[in-house]
Amino acid sequence: MTDLIAAIATGTAPGGVGIIRLSGTGAIETASRLFTPQQGAPLCQRPDRQLVYGSMADGEGRVLDRGLAFVARAPHSYTGEETAELQCHGSPMLLSLLLEFLFSLGARQAAPGEFTQRAFLNGKLDLMQAEAVIDLIDAETPSAARQAASQLEGALSRRVSEIYDGLVDLMAHFYAVLDYPDEDIDPFRQETIGTALRLARSQTEALLQSYTRGRQIIKGIPCAILGKPNVGKSSLLNALSGYARAIVTDLPGTTRDTIEARVTVGGVLLRLIDTAGLRETEDVVEQLGVLRSRAAVEEAELCLLMLDGSAPLSSEDYEAMALAKRAPHCLLLINKSDKPAAFSTAELESDFPSILSLSAKSGVGLSSLEDAIQALFPFGRDVSSAPLLTNARQQGAARRALDALLRAEEGLLSSLPPDLLLIDVEEALTALGELSGTTLRDDITTRIFERFCVGK
Numbered sequence: 001m002t003d004l005i006a007a008i009a010t011g012t013a014p015g016g017v018g019i020i021r022l023s024g025t026g027a028i029e030t031a032s033r034l035f036t037p038q039q040g041a042p043l044c045q046r047p048d049r050q051l052v053y054g055s056m057a058d059g060e061g062r063v064l065d066r067g068l069a070f071v072a073r074a075p076h077s078y079t080g081e082e083t084a085e086l087q088c089h090g091s092p093m094l095l096s097l098l099l100e101f102l103f104s105l106g107a108r109q110a111a112p113g114e115f116t117q118r119a120f121l122n123g124k125l126d127l128m129q130a131e132a133v134i135d136l137i138d139a140e141t142p143s144a145a146r147q148a149a150s151q152l153e154g155a156l157s158r159r160v161s162e163i164y165d166g167l168v169d170l171m172a173h174f175y176a177v178l179d180y181p182d183e184d185i186d187p188f189r190q191e192t193i194g195t196a197l198r199l200a201r202s203q204t205e206a207l208l209q210s211y212t213r214g215r216q217i218i219k220g221i222p223c224a225i226l227g228k229p230n231v232g233k234s235s236l237l238n239a240l241s242g243y244a245r246a247i248v249t250d251l252p253g254t255t256r257d258t259i260e261a262r263v264t265v266g267g268v269l270l271r272l273i274d275t276a277g278l279r280e281t282e283d284v285v286e287q288l289g290v291l292r293s294r295a296a297v298e299e300a301e302l303c304l305l306m307l308d309g310s311a312p313l314s315s316e317d318y319e320a321m322a323l324a325k326r327a328p329h330c331l332l333l334i335n336k337s338d339k340p341a342a343f344s345t346a347e348l349e350s351d352f353p354s355i356l357s358l359s360a361k362s363g364v365g366l367s368s369l370e371d372a373i374q375a376l377f378p379f380g381r382d383v384s385s386a387p388l389l390t391n392a393r394q395q396g397a398a399r400r401a402l403d404a405l406l407r408a409e410e411g412l413l414s415s416l417p418p419d420l421l422l423i424d425v426e427e428a429l430t431a432l433g434e435l436s437g438t439t440l441r442d443d444i445t446t447r448i449f450e451r452f453c454v455g456k
């Protein structure tokens, strides 16, 4: 028995259609008091998931709108509980009047994510799938949406259960031997553990490695635009954002703070950071800005290093180049290609394999920048969606699982007794179980009796 929750599922902006969702004990009865079908039996007597046309009224019986409704009885619903959904016009005022009536009938406002939380508690989704729901809703690029959809469909969960199940088999076997020494079960063998451990370890390693890509797809790639003053960094930020996000002037030292913009370039989500131009300066504010520029490069996965191609190279340019090379990926952009070139890029080619000439002001060359970014992060057009870890919680759990498996492997090599190694295996299982939200003990117990039919 859970209390009855209700919420507007379609947000607070006006729209074509608005949906109110109800879940919990009495959801169907309650919806039925608000909604009257145009024909036939009342809503509460309708079959599951069958759309019914009718009218919706407030507490005084005044009809407010006509629309569709359906009911779903437990466990055949998103939350696994009895639910009802009402579809009417997407008017925020209308929706809140209907919601108010539902509150007066005993429903309460659902907390954020509460429907999905109930789905998890009722075993409709595991934790990773529940997280995928949020990722799908928040997706900013096609690849983020595809990744979240595949996680919601269970691709990541299947990969984690594969590792988990391998280890549970190992534990089950082990416990059966310890608990029922008289039973006719294969003796516990070191190689068996060794093979199972190696497999689980390499699978967990691969999973953990997938996090870099998963994070890039979902959260975007931190990308710093770096260079000395006046080369055109803010002009590039504006060109990529599609509007005048940052102030641009012909005065060196215009930008004094870091400015962020989220932009999608070639299907890749970039968290672009425009920085204060690098130079020695007496101005205290600008000095602080330059410190922030340096910090931005340290955190960047991609650095767009910009030079002014129409002016000779200076010591400040060389300093910027040295700094930019600290980022894992760097593209060298020679800006102001609309003006005559003042130096040759030949001498820079050994340090910077990717050099692009462009004009941030006119937009010429921006499409080759897009191509270069897409080539560095090919998931912008990648259609295959291998399961990836996508958030720090998942990474933390996978990390703990891997550490525990590495300890177990080490223990095995130094011939620790099996019951000691299996403490580490158990820890790995707990960590993997945290990924999906599974309980460990019940699983192991169930598997022992299922698989070994000890039955005492």
Ligand SMILES: Nc1nc2c(ncn2[C@@H]2O[C@H](COP(=O)(O)OP(=O)(O)OP(=O)(O)O)[C@@H](O)[C@H]2O)c(=O)[nH]1
Pocket: 227, 228, 229, 230, 231, 232, 233, 234, 235, 236, 247, 248, 249, 250, 251, 252, 253, 254, 255, 256, 275, 276, 277, 278, 335, 336, 337, 338, 339, 358, 359, 360, 361, 362
């Ligand atoms: N001709 C030409 N001028 C450009 C181009 N890109 C930027 N500029 C000009 O260069 C000047 C400086 O541009 P900004 O974008 O403010 O340069 P910045 O690197 O952000 O400068 P700071 O914020 O001072 O570090 C402005 O007058 C721009 O109009 C370009 O491609 N061609």
Ligand SMILES: [Mg+2]
Pocket: 233, 234, 235, 246, 247, 254, 255, 274, 275, 277
């Ligand atoms: Mg600037």
